[in-house]
Amino acid sequence: MQIKKLDHVGIRVMNVEKSMQFYKTLGFQVIREDYKEQVFVVKHPSGIEINLIAHGDNDHDRRNILMDVDVRYPGYTHYAIEVGSVEDAKAFFESINIKITGGPVTFGDGKTSIFIRDPDLNVLEFTELPTS
Structure with missing residues (x-):
């Protein structure tokens, strides 16, 4: 088997319109709206594709049950997007009033x-690779 790349990520959301607007703000474009299946696809010019899946339940008091509770449930905790500059990303988010919830932090591998x-409180990581 030859694995080429990660094709897309699917995220269940409570409010599709709000989520589509959020991702548009980050430079994504809506490329598919399937009202029958309740799947809405956004794609970034870099090739990143996210399926926004409608009708998430709000039975966890507006917490991310994988990140914001003491019990460590299995599942995806976040996804990371490589950027050219973390400082530029930080300035961009601050300019559009998106709160930075963590970092900047430099990890052992230099990222x-x-x-x-x-x-929907899903965690997005924006990471800058170390320069050689």
Whole structure:
């Protein structure tokens, strides 16, 4: 088997319109709206594709049950997007009033990251690779 790349990420959301607007703010474009299946696809010019899946339940008091509770449930905790400059990303988020929820932090491999949350409290990491 030859694995080529990660094709897309699917995220269940409570409010599709709000989520689509959030991702548009980050430079994504809506490329598919499937009202029958309740799947709405956004794609960034860099090739990143996210499926926004409608009708998430709000039974966890507006917390991310994978990140904001003491019990460590299995599942995806976040996804990371490589950027050219964490400082530029930080300035961009601050200019549009998106709260930086973590970082900047530099990890042992030299990557520097900041973290934000989407409207459904999913964690997005924006990471800058170390220069050689």
